[in-house]
Amino acid sequence: MKTWEYIVRRLLLLIPVLIGVTIITFTVSHVIPADPARAFAGGPKAQPETIARIRAELHLDKPLWEQYFYYLNDLIHLNLGKSFLEERPVATALAQYFPATFELTIFAMIIAVPFGIIGGIISAIRQNKLSDHITRIIAIVGYSLPIFWLALMLQYVFAYQIPIFPLEGRLSAGMTSPTTFTGFYVLDSIFSGNGATLLSSLHHLVLPAFTLGFATLAIILRMMRSSMLEVMGSDYIRTARAKGLSERTVIYKHALRNAMIPTITVTGLSFGGLLSGAVLTETIFNWPGMGRFAAHAVLGLDFNAVMGFTLLVAIIYVIANLIVDILYAVVDPRVKLGGG
Amino acid sequence: MRSFEKKDMKAGVLAILICAMFICVGFSGCTQQQQQGNPEIKNPTTYVRYDIGEPKTLDPAEAYDSASCDEVFNIYDQLVTYHGNDTKTIYPALATNWTVGSDQETWTFHLRQGVKFSNGDPFNASDVKYSLDRVLTMNSPDSGVAWILSQCMDLNSTTILDPYTVQIKLKNTYGGFLALMAFSVASIVDKKIVEANGGVIANTDNEWMKEHAIGTGPYTLDHWTHNSEIVLKKNDLYWGGWSGNHVDTVVVKTADEASTRILALNSGDADFAYIPYENLVDIKNKTGVLIFNAPSYNVVLGLFNTKSENTFMANKDVRKALSYVFNYQSAIDDAFNGYLFPLPGSIPKGMPYYETQNNGVPVYNHNLAKAAELLNASGYTQTTKFKGNYYRFNNTAIRLWYNSGNAERQKMALSFQQDLASIGINSVVSTESWPQYLNRLYNTIDWDFMFLGWMPDYNDPDDYVAPFVGSAANGGDTFHTGWANATVDQMINRAKFNVSSQIRSDSYATAFNIYINDPSLIYIGQESYTRGMRTWLQGYSYNPCIEYYYYNYYKAYK
Numbered sequence: 084m085k086t087w088e089y090i091v092r093r094l095l096l097l098i099p100v101l102i103g104v105t106i107i108t109f110t111v112s113h114v115i116p117a118d119p120a121r122a123f124a125g126g127p128k129a130q131p132e133t134i135a136r137i138r139a140e141l142h143l144d145k146p147l148w149e150q151y152f153y154y155l156n157d158l159i160h161l162n163l164g165k166s167f168l169e170e171r172p173v174a175t176a177l178a179q180y181f182p183a184t185f186e187l188t189i190f191a192m193i194i195a196v197p198f199g200i201i202g203g204i205i206s207a208i209r210q211n212k213l214s215d216h217i218t219r220i221i222a223i224v225g226y227s228l229p230i231f232w233l234a235l236m237l238q239y240v241f242a243y244q245i246p247i248f249p250l251e252g253r254l255s256a257g258m259t260s261p262t263t264f265t266g267f268y269v270l271d272s273i274f275s276g277n278g279a280t281l282l283s284s285l286h287h288l289v290l291p292a293f294t295l296g297f298a299t300l301a302i303i304l305r306m307m308r309s310s311m312l313e314v315m316g317s318d319y320i321r322t323a324r325a326k327g328l329s330e331r332t333v334i335y336k337h338a339l340r341n342a343m344i345p346t347i348t349v350t351g352l353s354f355g356g357l358l359s360g361a362v363l364t365e366t367i368f369n370w371p372g373m374g375r376f377a378a379h380a381v382l383g384l385d386f387n388a389v390m391g392f393t394l395l396v397a398i399i400y401v402i403a404n405l406i407v408d409i410l411y412a413v414v415d416p417r418v419k420l421g422g423g
Numbered sequence: 424m425r426s427f428e429k430k431d432m433k434a435g436v437l438a439i440l441i442c443a444m445f446i447c448v449g450f451s452g453c454t455q456q457q458q459q460g461n462p463e464i465k466n467p468t469t470y471v472r473y474d475i476g477e478p479k480t481l482d483p484a485e486a487y488d489s490a491s492c493d494e495v496f497n498i499y500d501q502l503v504t505y506h507g508n509d510t511k512t513i514y515p516a517l518a519t520n521w522t523v524g525s526d527q528e529t530w531t532f533h534l535r536q537g538v539k540f541s542n543g544d545p546f547n548a549s550d551v552k553y554s555l556d557r558v559l560t561m562n563s564p565d566s567g568v569a570w571i572l573s574q575c576m577d578l579n580s581t582t583i584l585d586p587y588t589v590q591i592k593l594k595n596t597y598g599g600f601l602a603l604m605a606f607s608v609a610s611i612v613d614k615k616i617v618e619a620n621g622g623v624i625a626n627t628d629n630e631w632m633k634e635h636a637i638g639t640g641p642y643t644l645d646h647w648t649h650n651s652e653i654v655l656k657k658n659d660l661y662w663g664g665w666s667g668n669h670v671d672t673v674v675v676k677t678a679d680e681a682s683t684r685i686l687a688l689n690s691g692d693a694d695f696a697y698i699p700y701e702n703l704v705d706i707k708n709k710t711g712v713l714i715f716n717a718p719s720y721n722v723v724l725g726l727f728n729t730k731s732e733n734t735f736m737a738n739k740d741v742r743k744a745l746s747y748v749f750n751y752q753s754a755i756d757d758a759f760n761g762y763l764f765p766l767p768g769s770i771p772k773g774m775p776y777y778e779t780q781n782n783g784v785p786v787y788n789h790n791l792a793k794a795a796e797l798l799n800a801s802g803y804t805q806t807t808k809f810k811g812n813y814y815r816f817n818n819t820a821i822r823l824w825y826n827s828g829n830a831e832r833q834k835m836a837l838s839f840q841q842d843l844a845s846i847g848i849n850s851v852v853s854t855e856s857w858p859q860y861l862n863r864l865y866n867t868i869d870w871d872f873m874f875l876g877w878m879p880d881y882n883d884p885d886d887y888v889a890p891f892v893g894s895a896a897n898g899g900d901t902f903h904t905g906w907a908n909a910t911v912d913q914m915i916n917r918a919k920f921n922v923s924s925q926i927r928s929d930s931y932a933t934a935f936n937i938y939i940n941d942p943s944l945i946y947i948g949q950e951s952y953t954r955g956m957r958t959w960l961q962g963y964s965y966n967p968c969i970e971y972y973y974y975n976y977y978k979a980y981k
Contacts, residue, residue: 121858124566127877129567260646369651371651
């Protein structure tokens with residue numbers, strides 16, 4: 084199968100995946116005995132007409148299956164509905180929050196991937212030496228530390244005790260965001276030539292990106308180390324050394340490519356996971372991203388927001404997995420996409 | 424081997440030193456020395472507040488939640504207003520003076536001249552009529568706030584007598600009318616701007632007005648980044664002028680995490696922050712920080728379900744007994760860490776006619792003996808033996824509910840359960856999320872006792888007494904307790920449709936004497952409005968009717 088055919092086939096498979104996701108999420112969120120209409124309308128102060136209108140708008144007075152088909156009909160027309168908690172379209176909210184999370188994720192991966200891979204390589208080639216012990220300790224600390232604790236500590240130490248980084252947010256208080264081209268403040272600042280917001284956005288990214296990246300770094304480091312160790316013990320590596328190739332060539336030309344495959348899987352899944360929003364990190368650093376939005380939506384039973392967020396996450400995961408599979412083929416020519 | 428050990432030693436020592444440095448920095452916060460002198464004022468012309476929840480809209484005809492109203496009050500003006508922490512007096516704003524006719528229904532407002540909106544458009548009577556009619560026509564479907572005006576006004580009410588005189592003829596006398604006119608829903612918008620951006624469509628919110636704001640108030644909207652911050656800048660055309668001390672810029676940040684707000688306040692990044700009661704200890708005695716508290720109009724209530732399947736809940740003596748079981752002091756001391764004031768009845772302290780409620784002295788107190796006496800006299804004695812103890816109500820458990828995440832209500836529920844057990848009443852404490860909680864309260868009778876609160880819409884007791892103890896048929900019983908009393912309804916209506924202080928006072932006193940002896944609610948307390956603030960913030964005062972008025976704030980040390 085050609086690569087483009089494989090990609091199209093995988094993207095078409097996205098449709099039944101999304102249908103399945105919507106059925107499950109819709110059912111679970113709607114069967115909870117709750118009164119979201121009254122909650123949206125103001126709780127005890129809600130006016131009966133307002134409650135009735137919201138109920139009608141959400142079709143809460145209809146059977147569940149009928150409510151689902153109303154939702155599906157809106158979805159086909161690319162209408163994700165309205166977020167009652169934010170009183171604006173879900174699509175508008177996601178369009179604001181997704182770039183914020185994406186930007187944070189990119190910077191987290193910039194920290195996690197190179198350091199994780201290099202750390203894993205060093206750890207493997209210097210197995211049982213001091214550098215291996217240190218990197219393994221870093222890895223253990225990375226995935227053992229509760230992320231909220233790390234976030235709070237970084238905030239406390241580097242934003243309060245030694246205030247070299249900002250406490251929270253994407254920009255300094257009161258600073259107007261750059262002209263929107265992409266929603267990524269760093270890129271938009273560059274495109275609009277706004278040096279002040281560029282510096283501020285980068286400055287604000289450091290602590291939350293490190294918080295998110297550290298845990299991912301740990302995972303990548305461990306995976307890289309174990310797969311490198313496995314590959315380094317292979318016969319063909321022994322042969323390469325016996326042929327007199329330099330250690331550098333043995334490691335980076337022969338061992339690394341094979342060792343990368345499981346690391347690519349883990350990296351891809353981590354990327355997808357981070358893109359779905361890191362609730363704790365975003366909450367502590369007051370980052371207006373998908374994680375916080377999703378948390379508010381779930382707690383407030385904002386059905387449309389929950390559905391919209393879930394759909395987006397499903398799409399992200401499918402695309403992340405697709406990219407991972409394509410990268411397999413790039414890294415390992417033996418891998419044939421589509422199995423053909 | 425020897426060189427490896429040396430390298431190991433050096434690396435090990437270095438690692439230990441680095442760890443020690445982090446530990447020392449981390450613990451230094453625990454033993455932070457008091458700084459000498461006042462800390463340098465950060466952002467001297469900008470007021471920064473960290474809070475939870477963000478506005479839903481900036482449209483006064485739609486705004487009903489407190490976060491939205493906070494900003495509306497600073498961007499727009501109303502005809503009348505409150506000043507400082509004075510809740511008793513209504514002051515001129517866009518109206519310089521007003522009269523009420525002998526019919527008690529016709530109000531004439533004389534408007535302030537020379538006022539401009541922040542875009543330069545002149546303000547006059549047509550904007551007033553447009554703004555008030557707009558609220559009624561739009562009848563915000565998202566918030567339902569229009570009821571505040573529509574309870575006494577309709578589209579025929581407002582008449583322009585001349586460019587600076589407006590007459591409002593109410594469809595019925597309303598004792599709290601001026602208080603309504605001071606609420607954010609009565610804010611005056613620029614007719615020209617609204618007409619140019621969606622206009623007024625019946626029963627439809629204006630999407631443009633949700634995120635744009637042109638008012639006559641001291642500040643204008645600079646930008647609003649959802650779930651992040653809303654920024655206001657000073658309105659150079661403000662009719663009140665800018666002589667004296669005022670902040671130029673206001674930044675209100677939405678920060679869900681308490682620790683972030685605490686650190687922001689302690690570091691001076693925030694001038695003002697909402698800090699939960701249990702975290703006030705984290706800002707106490709911090710350099711440059713003080714805890715502000717004053718009675719708010721927010722009340723904490725316990726609700727009795729008189730329609731419960733447990734029919735004993737319909738018995739007023741049972742509810743009186745339960746009112747004596749509840750430990751009010753424990754609620755104040757333990758649940759609210761001392762930040763709760765006693766509440767004698769429906770009307771909170773500071774609101775007119777508070778003194779009609781036993782002169783402000785709560786009728787009920789924690790008295791288990793009295794509770795037992797009432798129950799025994801009603802025939803609900805401890806006769807059912809279960810696991811060695813004797814219980815009342817055939818060992819039927821009273822179902823106590825609180826909404827999850829509310830620490831204060833959880834503590835009160837557990838304390839109540841203990842006290843009930845001590846006089847032989849079994850109970851079950853349960854919790855669920857807010858939407859489920861509301862569903863239980865409003866759509867089921869599957870509860871006996873729940874906790875809830877209430878916040879003011881406007882500064883008039885009708886906003887409390889009517890919804891609390893009025894019957895459902897009279898537009899009350901907001902908490903679905905199922906309680907009703909014809910005389911109380913009569914008194915509520917008498918006070919509502921009268922402007923005479925004496926008549927209103929007598930009516931509320933009569934109503935109180937009835938409903939307090941047949942309680943549908945436990946009046947647990949009146950919350951303290953408690954916030955952390957920097958000592959450099961001057962001009963701040965708390966008014967339950969207008970929580971924040973940034974124009975008065977400035978930063979300096981006294």
